[in-house]
Amino acid sequence: MNASVWRALSATLLGCVLASASSCVVYDRRRHDEPLAPEVISALQPGQSLDACLRSLGAPRQCFAYRGDGVAMLWAWSDTDALSVDVSLPLQENVSASFDLDLADTEAQGCMLWFGPDLQLERWQQGRLGDLLPGRSRPTFEPASDEPVGYGRTAGG
Amino acid sequence: MFRHVALLLLLFTSACAIARQDNNEPLDAQLVRTLEPGKTTAREVVEKLGAPTEVVQLGRRTAYRYDASTAKGAVLILVVLNFGNQDTRSDRLWVFFDEHDVLSHYGASFGTHRTQYALPWEDVHEASDNQERDAGRPGVGR
Numbered sequence: 001m002n003a004s005v006w007r008a009l010s011a012t013l014l015g016c017v018l019a020s021a022s023s024c025v026v027y028d029r030r031r032h033d034e035p036l037a038p039e040v041i042s043a044l045q046p047g048q049s050l051d052a053c054l055r056s057l058g059a060p061r062q063c064f065a066y067r068g069d070g071v072a073m074l075w076a077w078s079d080t081d082a083l084s085v086d087v088s089l090p091l092q093e094n095v096s097a098s099f100d101l102d103l104a105d106t107e108a109q110g111c112m113l114w115f116g117p118d119l120q121l122e123r124w125q126q127g128r129l130g131d132l133l134p135g136r137s138r139p140t141f142e143p144a145s146d147e148p149v150g151y152g153r154t155a156g157g
Numbered sequence: 158m159f160r161h162v163a164l165l166l167l168l169f170t171s172a173c174a175i176a177r178q179d180n181n182e183p184l185d186a187q188l189v190r191t192l193e194p195g196k197t198t199a200r201e202v203v204e205k206l207g208a209p210t211e212v213v214q215l216g217r218r219t220a221y222r223y224d225a226s227t228a229k230g231a232v233l234i235l236v237v238l239n240f241g242n243q244d245t246r247s248d249r250l251w252v253f254f255d256e257h258d259v260l261s262h263y264g265a266s267f268g269t270h271r272t273q274y275a276l277p278w279e280d281v282h283e284a285s286d287n288q289e290r291d292a293g294r295p296g297v298g299r
Contacts, residue, residue, distance in 0.1 A: 028241040029277035034268065050253075051194075054264030059249040069216030071253075081277075117216070119262075 023087040033061075033077040036111055041126060050119040061110070069117040076110035076129055172234045175274050181210070181225035183269045184248040186296030192252065192263055199258040206250075217256040224249045227269040231276060244281045246272045270294045 040056050050071075060073035088098040112132040113124045125132060188205055202221065203209070209221035228245040246268030253262040271290045273281045291297045 023237060024239065025237060026239045026241065027277055028243075030243045030245070031281060032245045033247055034271075034282050051262050054251075054262060057264070058266030059251045059264040061249070063213050063215065063220050063222075063251060065213070065215045069218060071215045071218070071220070 023085070026082075026084045026086075028082045028084070030080045030082075031078070032108075035077045035079075035109065036075055041111060041124070044113070044121065044124055046121055046123065048121040050115050050121075053113060053115075053121060057111075057113075060113075066114055067117060070115055070122075071119070072112060072114045074110055074112050074129075074132065076108055078108035080108075170236050174232045174234070176230040176232075178228045178230075179225070179269075180227075183225045183227070184223060184250055184265070184267065186265070186267050186294065188296075189250055189263075189265050190296055192260060194260050194262055197260040199252075199254050199260070202252055202260065209252075215253075218261070219254045219258070221252045221254075222249070223252075225269055227272045229272045229274045231274045233276060240277055242275050242277045242279075244272050244275060267291075267294065267297045270297070 036057060043056070044053070053073075057075060061076040062074045064072040064074070066072040083101075083103045085101040086098065088096055090096045108129040109127070110129045110132050111124060111126040114122045116122050184206075191205070192202065199219070199221070206223055210224050211222040213220045213222070224247055226245055226247040228243055230241065230243040232242075233240040248265075248267050248269045250265045251263065252260055255261045270293070271287050273279075273286070275281050
Protein backbone atom coordinates (compact mmCIF):
# COMPACT_ATOMS: atom_id res chain seq x y z
CA MET A 1 0.00 0.00 0.00
CA ASN A 2 1.26 3.47 -0.72
CA ALA A 3 1.57 6.39 1.71
CA SER A 4 -1.72 8.07 0.74
CA VAL A 5 -3.70 4.92 1.55
CA TRP A 6 -1.97 4.70 4.94
CA ARG A 7 -2.78 8.35 5.64
CA ALA A 8 -6.43 7.81 4.70
CA LEU A 9 -6.65 4.74 6.92
CA SER A 10 -5.02 6.55 9.86
CA ALA A 11 -7.38 9.52 9.47
CA THR A 12 -10.40 7.19 9.32
CA LEU A 13 -9.22 5.34 12.43
CA LEU A 14 -8.64 8.60 14.31
CA GLY A 15 -12.05 9.86 13.19
CA CYS A 16 -13.71 6.66 14.45
CA VAL A 17 -11.95 6.97 17.80
CA LEU A 18 -12.92 10.64 18.22
CA ALA A 19 -16.49 9.97 17.12
CA SER A 20 -16.94 7.26 19.73
CA ALA A 21 -15.15 9.26 22.43
CA SER A 22 -16.49 12.21 24.34
CA SER A 23 -13.88 14.92 24.50
CA CYS A 24 -13.80 18.33 26.11
CA VAL A 25 -11.26 21.15 25.99
CA VAL A 26 -11.44 23.89 28.64
CA TYR A 27 -9.44 27.10 28.70
CA ASP A 28 -9.82 28.86 32.03
CA ARG A 29 -8.23 32.14 33.11
CA ARG A 30 -8.33 33.68 36.58
CA ARG A 31 -7.12 37.16 37.37
CA HIS A 32 -6.83 38.40 40.93
CA ASP A 33 -6.14 42.07 41.61
CA GLU A 34 -4.22 44.40 39.35
CA PRO A 35 -0.43 44.21 38.99
CA LEU A 36 1.61 47.16 40.25
CA ALA A 37 2.69 49.41 37.39
CA PRO A 38 6.40 48.85 36.54
CA GLU A 39 7.04 52.61 36.53
CA VAL A 40 5.73 52.86 40.11
CA ILE A 41 8.08 50.11 41.28
CA SER A 42 11.05 51.56 39.41
CA ALA A 43 10.41 54.96 41.06
CA LEU A 44 10.98 53.54 44.57
CA GLN A 45 13.98 54.97 46.40
CA PRO A 46 15.70 53.73 49.57
CA GLY A 47 14.87 56.09 52.45
CA GLN A 48 11.41 56.88 51.04
CA SER A 49 8.77 57.29 53.75
CA LEU A 50 6.02 54.76 54.42
CA ASP A 51 3.46 57.46 53.70
CA ALA A 52 4.88 58.17 50.23
CA CYS A 53 4.98 54.45 49.39
CA LEU A 54 1.38 53.90 50.51
CA ARG A 55 0.29 56.87 48.39
CA SER A 56 1.96 55.55 45.24
CA LEU A 57 1.30 51.81 45.68
CA GLY A 58 -2.02 51.77 47.54
CA ALA A 59 -2.86 49.30 50.28
CA PRO A 60 -0.75 46.13 50.49
CA ARG A 61 -2.18 42.61 50.57
CA GLN A 62 -0.43 41.78 53.85
CA CYS A 63 1.82 43.31 56.53
CA PHE A 64 4.40 41.50 58.65
CA ALA A 65 6.41 42.52 61.70
CA TYR A 66 10.05 43.19 60.75
CA ARG A 67 13.07 44.02 62.95
CA GLY A 68 11.19 45.09 66.08
CA ASP A 69 9.12 48.13 65.15
CA GLY A 70 9.71 47.78 61.42
CA VAL A 71 7.22 46.45 58.91
CA ALA A 72 7.38 44.36 55.73
CA MET A 73 4.55 44.83 53.24
CA LEU A 74 3.49 42.59 50.42
CA TRP A 75 1.60 43.57 47.28
CA ALA A 76 0.40 40.55 45.29
CA TRP A 77 -1.54 39.73 42.16
CA SER A 78 -2.06 36.72 39.92
CA ASP A 79 -3.02 35.88 36.35
CA THR A 80 -3.50 32.15 35.98
CA ASP A 81 -4.03 30.26 32.72
CA ALA A 82 -5.21 26.67 32.67
CA LEU A 83 -5.81 24.51 29.62
CA SER A 84 -7.37 21.13 30.28
CA VAL A 85 -8.24 18.34 27.86
CA ASP A 86 -10.55 15.53 28.91
CA VAL A 87 -11.14 12.57 26.57
CA SER A 88 -13.37 9.63 27.55
CA LEU A 89 -13.49 6.57 25.35
CA PRO A 90 -15.97 3.68 25.81
CA LEU A 91 -14.07 0.44 25.29
CA GLN A 92 -16.60 -2.24 26.24
CA GLU A 93 -19.90 -2.31 28.02
CA ASN A 94 -19.30 -0.88 31.52
CA VAL A 95 -15.63 -0.21 30.70
CA SER A 96 -14.28 3.13 29.57
CA ALA A 97 -10.96 4.88 29.47
CA SER A 98 -10.43 8.55 30.14
CA PHE A 99 -7.53 10.90 29.67
CA ASP A 100 -7.06 14.18 31.52
CA LEU A 101 -4.42 16.77 30.80
CA ASP A 102 -4.06 19.95 32.84
CA LEU A 103 -1.55 22.61 31.89
CA ALA A 104 -1.79 25.28 34.56
CA ASP A 105 0.44 28.26 35.11
CA THR A 106 -0.25 29.23 38.70
CA GLU A 107 2.62 31.42 39.76
CA ALA A 108 1.38 34.40 41.72
CA GLN A 109 3.55 37.49 41.51
CA GLY A 110 4.24 40.09 44.14
CA CYS A 111 6.41 42.88 45.44
CA MET A 112 7.68 43.06 49.03
CA LEU A 113 8.88 46.27 50.68
CA TRP A 114 10.81 46.32 53.97
CA PHE A 115 10.64 49.38 56.22
CA GLY A 116 12.97 49.80 59.22
CA PRO A 117 11.84 50.88 62.73
CA ASP A 118 11.95 54.53 61.54
CA LEU A 119 9.47 53.53 58.77
CA GLN A 120 11.90 54.47 56.00
CA LEU A 121 12.12 52.14 53.00
CA GLU A 122 15.19 49.90 53.32
CA ARG A 123 14.79 47.58 50.33
CA TRP A 124 12.27 45.96 48.03
CA GLN A 125 12.06 42.84 45.90
CA GLN A 126 9.75 41.78 43.11
CA GLY A 127 9.15 38.17 42.07
CA ARG A 128 7.19 35.02 42.74
CA LEU A 129 5.27 34.93 46.01
CA GLY A 130 6.98 31.72 47.05
CA ASP A 131 10.36 33.49 46.93
CA LEU A 132 9.13 36.59 48.77
CA LEU A 133 7.22 35.08 51.68
CA PRO A 134 9.08 33.81 54.72
CA GLY A 135 9.07 30.00 55.03
CA ARG A 136 6.17 28.58 56.98
CA SER A 137 6.89 26.79 60.22
CA ARG A 138 4.97 26.07 63.41
CA PRO A 139 6.06 28.31 66.28
CA THR A 140 7.86 26.34 68.95
CA PHE A 141 6.24 26.03 72.36
CA GLU A 142 8.22 27.96 74.97
CA PRO A 143 6.61 27.77 78.41
CA ALA A 144 7.11 30.69 80.79
CA SER A 145 9.42 29.86 83.69
CA ASP A 146 6.70 30.58 86.30
CA GLU A 147 4.04 28.53 84.48
CA PRO A 148 2.73 25.67 86.65
CA VAL A 149 3.35 22.10 85.59
CA GLY A 150 0.42 20.94 83.53
CA TYR A 151 -0.70 20.60 79.95
CA GLY A 152 2.22 20.76 77.55
CA ARG A 153 4.84 20.93 80.31
CA THR A 154 6.50 18.26 82.38
CA ALA A 155 8.27 18.47 85.69
CA GLY A 156 12.03 18.27 85.58
CA GLY A 157 13.74 15.28 87.13
CA MET B 158 -27.64 17.80 5.41
CA PHE B 159 -25.56 16.21 8.18
CA ARG B 160 -23.48 19.41 8.47
CA HIS B 161 -26.59 21.54 8.96
CA VAL B 162 -27.97 19.20 11.60
CA ALA B 163 -24.61 19.25 13.42
CA LEU B 164 -24.52 23.07 13.35
CA LEU B 165 -28.10 23.29 14.64
CA LEU B 166 -27.28 20.82 17.38
CA LEU B 167 -24.24 22.91 18.40
CA LEU B 168 -26.38 26.06 18.46
CA PHE B 169 -28.92 24.47 20.78
CA THR B 170 -26.43 22.82 23.07
CA SER B 171 -24.04 25.78 23.45
CA ALA B 172 -24.54 28.06 26.43
CA CYS B 173 -23.04 30.89 28.38
CA ALA B 174 -23.24 31.75 32.04
CA ILE B 175 -22.16 34.51 34.37
CA ALA B 176 -21.67 34.48 38.12
CA ARG B 177 -20.78 37.01 40.77
CA GLN B 178 -19.46 36.61 44.27
CA ASP B 179 -19.07 39.43 46.80
CA ASN B 180 -17.13 39.18 50.01
CA ASN B 181 -17.89 41.94 52.54
CA GLU B 182 -19.39 45.35 51.76
CA PRO B 183 -17.26 47.59 49.51
CA LEU B 184 -15.38 50.19 51.57
CA ASP B 185 -16.77 53.71 51.64
CA ALA B 186 -14.03 55.75 49.95
CA GLN B 187 -15.47 59.05 51.14
CA LEU B 188 -15.47 57.82 54.73
CA VAL B 189 -11.88 56.60 54.38
CA ARG B 190 -10.82 60.08 53.21
CA THR B 191 -12.06 61.54 56.54
CA LEU B 192 -9.34 59.67 58.47
CA GLU B 193 -6.70 62.10 59.76
CA PRO B 194 -3.21 60.80 60.62
CA GLY B 195 -2.01 62.22 63.94
CA LYS B 196 -5.58 62.87 65.09
CA THR B 197 -7.96 59.94 64.50
CA THR B 198 -7.82 57.25 67.18
CA ALA B 199 -8.27 53.49 66.85
CA ARG B 200 -11.60 53.77 68.64
CA GLU B 201 -12.85 56.36 66.12
CA VAL B 202 -11.71 54.19 63.20
CA VAL B 203 -13.65 51.22 64.55
CA GLU B 204 -16.71 53.42 65.17
CA LYS B 205 -16.58 54.60 61.55
CA LEU B 206 -15.62 51.41 59.74
CA GLY B 207 -16.63 48.62 62.08
CA ALA B 208 -14.59 45.61 63.10
CA PRO B 209 -11.45 45.03 61.03
CA THR B 210 -10.82 41.79 59.14
CA GLU B 211 -7.40 41.41 60.74
CA VAL B 212 -5.26 43.05 63.42
CA VAL B 213 -1.47 42.76 63.13
CA GLN B 214 0.98 43.65 65.90
CA LEU B 215 4.07 45.39 64.49
CA GLY B 216 6.36 45.83 67.50
CA ARG B 217 4.88 48.74 69.48
CA ARG B 218 2.63 49.64 66.57
CA THR B 219 -0.61 48.03 65.44
CA ALA B 220 -2.19 47.74 62.00
CA TYR B 221 -5.81 46.95 61.11
CA ARG B 222 -6.87 45.54 57.76
CA TYR B 223 -10.28 46.20 56.21
CA ASP B 224 -11.17 44.50 52.93
CA ALA B 225 -13.88 43.51 50.50
CA SER B 226 -13.71 41.69 47.19
CA THR B 227 -15.86 41.12 44.15
CA ALA B 228 -15.38 38.25 41.69
CA LYS B 229 -17.14 38.13 38.33
CA GLY B 230 -17.02 34.97 36.27
CA ALA B 231 -18.10 34.25 32.70
CA VAL B 232 -18.30 30.86 31.00
CA LEU B 233 -18.81 30.11 27.31
CA ILE B 234 -19.76 26.48 26.65
CA LEU B 235 -19.43 25.27 23.06
CA VAL B 236 -19.78 21.60 24.05
CA VAL B 237 -16.36 20.40 22.94
CA LEU B 238 -14.50 23.67 23.44
CA ASN B 239 -15.23 25.69 26.60
CA PHE B 240 -13.91 28.97 27.94
CA GLY B 241 -13.99 30.37 31.45
CA ASN B 242 -12.76 33.56 33.04
CA GLN B 243 -12.82 35.02 36.53
CA ASP B 244 -11.84 38.55 37.44
CA THR B 245 -11.44 39.35 41.15
CA ARG B 246 -10.61 42.76 42.60
CA SER B 247 -10.48 44.06 46.12
CA ASP B 248 -11.04 47.14 48.22
CA ARG B 249 -8.38 47.19 50.87
CA LEU B 250 -7.50 49.57 53.68
CA TRP B 251 -4.60 49.31 56.14
CA VAL B 252 -4.59 51.70 59.07
CA PHE B 253 -1.47 51.98 61.23
CA PHE B 254 -1.55 53.14 64.84
CA ASP B 255 1.28 54.22 67.11
CA GLU B 256 1.75 52.92 70.67
CA HIS B 257 -0.93 55.40 71.86
CA ASP B 258 -3.50 54.02 69.37
CA VAL B 259 -3.43 57.20 67.29
CA LEU B 260 -3.55 56.83 63.50
CA SER B 261 -0.07 57.38 62.05
CA HIS B 262 -0.53 56.24 58.42
CA TYR B 263 -3.09 54.65 56.18
CA GLY B 264 -3.08 53.11 52.71
CA ALA B 265 -6.20 52.41 50.65
CA SER B 266 -6.95 50.74 47.32
CA PHE B 267 -10.39 50.59 45.75
CA GLY B 268 -10.91 47.95 43.06
CA THR B 269 -14.24 46.17 43.51
CA HIS B 270 -16.02 48.52 41.10
CA ARG B 271 -13.44 47.73 38.38
CA THR B 272 -14.29 44.02 38.21
CA GLN B 273 -15.49 42.91 34.77
CA TYR B 274 -17.39 40.06 33.14
CA ALA B 275 -15.01 39.04 30.37
CA LEU B 276 -13.71 36.11 28.39
CA PRO B 277 -10.12 34.85 28.73
CA TRP B 278 -8.72 36.71 25.74
CA GLU B 279 -10.09 40.10 26.84
CA ASP B 280 -7.89 42.61 28.68
CA VAL B 281 -9.62 43.56 31.94
CA HIS B 282 -6.92 45.97 33.13
CA GLU B 283 -7.22 48.69 30.49
CA ALA B 284 -6.59 52.18 31.88
CA SER B 285 -9.57 53.67 30.01
CA ASP B 286 -11.94 51.07 31.53
CA ASN B 287 -10.59 51.77 35.00
CA GLN B 288 -10.93 55.54 34.63
CA GLU B 289 -14.50 55.20 33.44
CA ARG B 290 -15.44 53.00 36.39
CA ASP B 291 -13.52 55.19 38.88
CA ALA B 292 -15.52 58.22 37.76
CA GLY B 293 -18.73 56.47 38.79
CA ARG B 294 -17.64 55.71 42.35
CA PRO B 295 -17.83 58.56 44.87
CA GLY B 296 -14.53 59.34 46.54
CA VAL B 297 -12.44 57.37 44.03
CA GLY B 298 -12.58 59.29 40.73
CA ARG B 299 -10.34 62.31 40.45
